[in-house]
Amino acid sequence: MIDFLQINPGIWLILSGLICTIIPHTPFTQLYRKCLVVCAPIFTAFMITQIFTSDIAIGGLISIAGIELTTLRIDNLSMVWGYLFCLIGILNGIYGLHEKCKITDSAALIYSGAAVAGVLSGDLLTLFLFWELTAISSVFLVWRGGEHAYAAGVRYLALHVLSGVILLIGAVIHAKFNGGSYAFNHIGLQNLGGWLILLAIGIKCGFPFLHMWMQDAYPKASITGTVILSAFTTKMAIYTLARGYVGTDILIYIGAVMTCFPVFFALVENDLRRVLSFSLNNQLGFMVCGIGIGTELAINGVVGQVFVHVIFKSLLFMSIGAVIYRVGTAKASELGGLFRSMPITALFCLIGAGSIAAFPLLAAFVTKAMIISSVIYEAHHNSVLYLIAAMLLFASAGVMEHSGIKVPYFTFFSHDSGRRVKEAPWNMLVAMGLAASLCIFLAFPWGGYQMLYNLLPYEANYKPYTVDHVVFQLQLLFAAITAFCLLKKSGLYPAEKRSEILDFDWFYRKCGFDLLKSINLGWNTLDAKISNITRSAYGSVNKCLYGVFSPIGSFSKAAPSGLASVMTAAMLILVLIIVYFVR
Amino acid sequence: MSLIKKSSQQVKPFDKERDIHPFAIPFLWLGNKKVIKNFIWIPFSGLILMILIGLLYPQKHPAPWDVIPGSWALIGFFSYCLIVLCAKPLTSLLAQPEDYYGEGGLLDPEFSVENMVDEND
Amino acid sequence: MNLMSIFSQWIIEQGPAFLIVLPLLMGAVTAVIPNKGMAWWITFFVTIICTYTAFSLFQHVYFDSFLLYTMGGWNPPHGISLIVDGLSAPILLLISVMAVLTVIYALPASISEIEPKKRAPFYAAFLICFAGLMGMVITGDAFNVFVFLEVSSISTYALVAMGAARDRRSLAAAYNYLIMGSIGATFFVIGLGFLFMETGTLNMAEMSDILSELDGGSRVSKVGYGFIIVGLGLKIAMFPLHTWLPRAYAYAPTKITIFLASTATKAAIYLLLRFTFTVFDPSFDYIAIMLKYLIMGVAIVGMAFASFQAIFQSDVRRVLAYSSVAQVGYILLGIGIATSSGLAAGYLHLLNHAVIKGCLFISVGAFWYRFGITRVNDFSGLFKTMPLTMGAFTLGGLSLIGVPFTAGFVSKVKLILAAAEQDMWWAVLVIVFSSVLAIVYIGRIILFAYFGTPPKINGSILVKNEAPLMMLFPMWTLGLMSIAIGVNAFGIGDSFVSASEIAASVLLGERG
Structure with a gap:
């Protein structure tokens, strides 16, 4: 009898994805497939609750060719990602209910399953397996974006498969230095293996100069595809960083650069989904930086930030997706004034924008503050970190610029483009509504954020809603908005132009x-x-x-018996010479 | 593809006044010229208020720059201005025509309103 | 697994004689019975019973000891003895199993290949050929070897000539085969005459004792050995003496090709082993020199040369025939190395090659049966019209190339290791090179079959037309067998390997 509690819960999602591929494509079975898409993450989350009963649950031990594999490990850290991926899987499922594409559904399930299985795996080889599976399954979502996404999808696949290969090489080297153990715990940069694994993770979570695939592929995927893509790959990479590289100094600097440079690109970019991709990159920078700091507060901040980030980033992508669904484009130059026809979407988008900009009472406020505070606390010992803190604050203003103001402003406000379209379909509204209410709930001062903090790996004593936090955050945000209004008034704010912005x-x-x-x-x-x-x-x-x-060649001609006999005689003579004379 | 179909449904002349979503009707003032012109006062007054409160409740863990009153406001303001003012040189440096890579650009609507002049603006 | 308990003692005691007498007797009966339809059934049951007997003897030898059967109770050296030991038992089993599979295949194939009135004689000749091969392998008397060699050869000439109903060229091929085979048999018997002159006995064990007392004997025994090796070389299709083989294989009835390719040359190789290693002894210096220079020399040249010839053939059966010559080269190489690992590898390749070639020739026979095609170009798109048959062909082909997880891989790796042990890197190189050539000649056919378009007849593409079950069964049995050896499923691979190791130890005198 198979012990179901020994099976990595991600496998259930992958299995349901495989089932999706074999369900025939009719309007009736469509219903079943959609049910599966929504219910499979719920079931997976249920399985996690069943498995994760103590501080750490380890299972699925397999020994292959003398290598011990731990295919299932749920502890305080990986549990958060497990639940988060299930939650976002449900939201994405609802968001995609209108879409009649079998490939999207199966790819989404397999992709999310691979991500869940990856974060819940306890050794580097299992991680590698699911690492590659996420790449292979997700590229179908990119390709669903249409013909113009094909090349981007190939580049995406190539980079991600490369990342997996580097991970594998790194894992092998790392295991060599660690007495052949492939266990996935702290890795650090003691040997070449550690560096290679960091490089592999760097590709996945978009370190500077390794980030281009994100802004290349995400905006070209299909509407639901982008929403699904934005949730898993990079967060899985953040998990591996948080598991293997806590307190690695270099990450602080990488993270700080990562928060700052996308800000400039996001500003000049015309395609709003690409703006959001840059914004995603910038948010990842905060997380990488927090992991580099590595104090309990910082790690709590990172984990919390990951949790809320997935929700509000999906919310933003969902709202832009809804706009694309109705209008047909996400180019800022083509949009404007849409709040007249899509007011509910506009509201949700504003909530998402407020969340990402870390307005008090909205999601990121309770988590981003932890990261910045942890940097400032540490800076008492190491004053270089003040520079980092300043960079993070600069980036916070940048977040306000591109995600907090630019995205909702150019889509829903700005000058009226005259486009009058229908409101988004109900299922999109439901998904966005759920995400928006989570954004509010998870930052709610009286009982909301405490629930989020309970999920965090370390005990969280942090109090986000102190007067100074609220006030200084609001100073930053109000100053940014004031600056925006001033610049807009004075005509210094650049108009959106249709163009391709070159990147690395x-x-x-x-x-x-x-x-x-x-x-x-x-x-x-x-x-x-x-x-x-x-x-x-x-x-x-x-x-x-x-x-x-050849058959007509000199050696293959049908040899007449006479010739063959002569040959036999020659052979006999040869043999006799050998037995007689050779000594 | 479904996207194309959707947008092709909308190639009908818009009636700017009639096709407004009922939920949006109470908020149409947001598009009012005057409101837009004077919107700046809301963040600005909030900013002043927060700087004042910030003087009363200083940072518990101050960074070196927190000796300046309204430090985060200054950071926010100047960062923002810096970012936006960088846009022009960046655009001239990096912007290329949309078909630069020859892969076909991003999704486009059925018709463009890029160069439309809006009387409200 | 030890299945000894299920075989009755009678079978073990009387089995050796039974294996020869039953098919000989029934061959005669088959030739004269009035009901021609019975012929197939008689043949079928005789081969089944022989397989059962051979299997029980194999089990006995494998788990217990070798068997010495004295005909009529006359003890050697005056009487005739039959020997079943670790060397002969696997070959006996191989021959009888291949006979069963060939007979199964023959039922549908006969319909298109043999005229109805010739079918009963055909099966009679088949049984006699079968009896001759069994006799060659089992007998312990040197002259008896000659007798059975002639019994099997003469019936084979007749069988090959029966291909005339399909292709008149088979008559010429049979004639050529007759001449060459007779020369071979004559050389062999001349060699035996020399040996008799030297030792005064015809019993192999006795001969061996006397020869070792004489430390190899005088020039008479050297010349005798020379004649024997050339005579057997003809039967084996050792490289320059192989000229009869491609035509005989290509124009014989398909089932005879299957049977010949997988058994006749193997029985002759068995005789080569028997004479070289147990009657003579590799410690005699002329034997050692012969193995080192002649056997290995022709093996190496044959492997490369015949593989090249296979590449340029346009008829699939000739491709496979030349490939057989090349594979004989592999086996001879293993024998020429003459260490226990080399002999085991050669012997294992002998068994595996019988399985592989059986599978390939059966599927080619099925293609001929359905579409009447044997040319490489006609294989275009065959995978779409006969997927199962082509699947079995592919399995066999991959195994012939030596792709991992197939029988060919196991024996080729063992052969390479054995050569490497003796620091014969040039031999390793030739093995690899010849395998690459095998990729070319098999890959060419497979590419045509998988990626070509099926031919159009009257404007419409040929519909699927799979071979009959009676053909699919033997070909898939052999195809899966080769995979089973490669992945050691159910311990089959291990039992093949250990059978070859036991055979090698028998040859080197380490086991009774």
């Missing part, structure tokens, strides 16, 4: 591509010359071989 991926999409083209051209000429020579050489060799061996 220019180096391989344009530069590298052109280089390859010219190399190819040179190669072709060279190849033509060489092949002329080789062709004639091959031709003559081939002629020789054919002449000797």
Whole structure:
């Protein structure tokens, strides 16, 4: 009898995804499939509650070729991600109810299942397996975006599979230094393995110069695809960082740079989903930075930030998705004044924007404050960190700019584009409503945020709603809004222009591509010359071989018995010579 | 693709006044020219108020810059201005036509309103 | 697994004689019975009973000891003895199993290949050929070997000639085979004459004792050995003496090709082993030199040369026939290495090759049965019209190449290891090179079958037309068997390997 509690709960999601692929495509079975999409995460969450009964639950021990694998480990840290992924799986399921695409449903289930299974795995090899599975399953979501997403999907897949391979190499090296143990605990940067694993994670969570896939692929995916994509991959990477690299100093600086540079790109970008992708990157920077600080407060802040971030980032992507669904574009230059026709979506979008900008009473306020506070507390011992804290504050103003103001303003307010469309479909509204109420609930001062804090891995004594916190946060935000109004009034605020903003991926999409083209051209000429020579050489060799061996060749002609007999006699003579004379 | 179908349904002349969502009717003043012009006073007064309260309740764990009154407000204001003012040079440096990579751009609506002049603006 | 308990003692005691007498007798009966329809059933049951007997003997040898059966109670050296030991038992089993599978295949195949009135004689000849092969392997008397060799050969000439109903060229092939086979048998018997002159006995055990007393004997025994090896070389299709083989395989009735390819050359190789290692002894210096220079030399040249020839053939059966010559090269290489691991590898490849070639020839026979095709170009799109048959062909082909998890891989790896043990890196190179050539000649066929488009007849693509069950059963049995050896499913791989190791230890005199 299989013990179901020994099975990694993510497997259930993957299984239901596989079932989805075999359910035939009719309007009637569509209903069952959608049920499965919504119910599978609920069941998975239920299984986690059944397994996670003590401080740490370990199971699914498998031994393959002498390597001990721990396929299931739920502790205080991974539990948060497990529940979070299930929760967001449900929301995404509801959000996608209108879509009649089988591929999206199955890919989404397998993808979320792989992410859940990945964070709940206790060793690096299992992690690698699901790491690659997330990449492979999610690329279908990108490709569902249509033909223009194809190339981006291929780049996405290539980078992510590469990341998995690097992870595997790193894991093998790391295990070598650790007496052959593949257990996934603190890794650190003591050896090359640690560095390689960090590089692999860096690709997944968009370290500077490794981030381009995010802004490349996410905006091109399908509407539901982008929402689903934004939730899992990067958060899974953050989990591995939080598990393996707590207190690694380099992460502080990487994180700080990561918070700042997307701010500039987000400002000039016209495509709002790409703006949100940059914003996602910037938020990940806060988390990476917090992991680098590594105090209990910082880790609590990171975990809480991950939890609320997934919700409000999905909410923002959902609202922009709804706009695309109705209007057909997410280009800021084409939108404006939509609050007249989509007021509910506009409200939810504002809640999401407020949450990401960390307005008091909205989600990020209770968590981001922990990260920034932890940096400032640590800065008492190391004054370089004040610079980091300043960068984080700068980035907070930036978040306010691109996600808090730009996204809702250009979509729903600004000048009236004259577009009058229907409100978003009911299922989108329900999903957004749930996410928005979670944003409010999880920051609610009287009983709300305490529930969030109870989930955190360490005991949280932090009090977010002190007067100074609220006041200084509001100073920052009000100052930003005032600045926006001033700049807008004075005409210094740039108008949105339709354009392609070059990013680091220019180096391989344009530069590298052109280089390859010219190399190819040179190669072709060279190849033509060489092949002329080789062709004639091959031709003559081939002629020789054919002449000797082919059915009409000299050796394969039907040998007459006489010749064969002579050959036999020659053989006999040879044999006799050997037995007689060779010594 | 469903997206294209959806947008093709909307190629009908808009009636700007009639097709407004009922929930939005009480908030139409948000599009009022005067409201937009004077909106700045709301954040500005909030800002002043918060700076004042900030003087009474200083940071419990102050950073070096917190000796300046209204420090976070200054950070917010100047950061914001810096970011926005960077937009122009960045655009001239990095912006390229949409079909730069030749992969087909992002989703486009059926018709463009990019160069439309709005009397409210 | 020890199944000894289920075999009656009678079978163990009388089995050796039974294996020869039953098919000989029933062969005669089959030839004369008035009801021609009975012929297949008689053949079928005879082969089944022989398989059962061979299996029980195999079990006995495997778990207990070798068997010495004295014909009519006359003890050697005056009487004729039959020997079943670790060397001969697996070959006996192999021959009888292949006979059963061939007979199963033969029922549908005969319909298209043999005229109704010739079917009963056909089965009679088949049984006699079968009896001859069994006799060659089981007998302990050197002259008896010659007799059974002739029994099997003469019936084989007749069987090959029966392909004339399908292709007249089979008559020429049979004639050629007859000439070459007769020369081989004559050389063999001349060699035996020399040996008799030297030792004064025809019993193999006795011969061996006398020869070792004489420390290899005089020039008479050397010349005798020379004649024997050339005579057997013809039967084995050792490289330069293989010219009869491709045509005989290509034009014989398909079921005879199957049977010949998987048993006849194997029985001859058995004789080579028997004479070289137990009658003579590799410690005689002329034997050692012969193994080192002649056997290995022709093995290496044959492997490369025949593989090249296989690449350029346009007829699939000739491709497989040349591949057989190349595979004989592998086996001879293992024998030439002459260490216990080399012999075991060669012997294992002998068994595996019988399984693989059986599978391949049966599927090619099925293609011919359905569509009448044997040319490589005609295989285009066959996977779509005969997926199961092509699947079995693919299994066999992969195994022939030596892809991991197949029988061919196991024996080739063992062969490479054995060669590497003796620091014969050039041999390793040739093995790998020849395997690459195998990829080319098998891959060419498989590519055509999988990626070609099925031919159109009257404008419509051929519909699926699978081989009959009676053909699918033997081909998949052998195909799955080769996989089972490769992955050691149900311990089959291990029992093959240990059978080969026991055979090697018998050859080197480490086991009775």
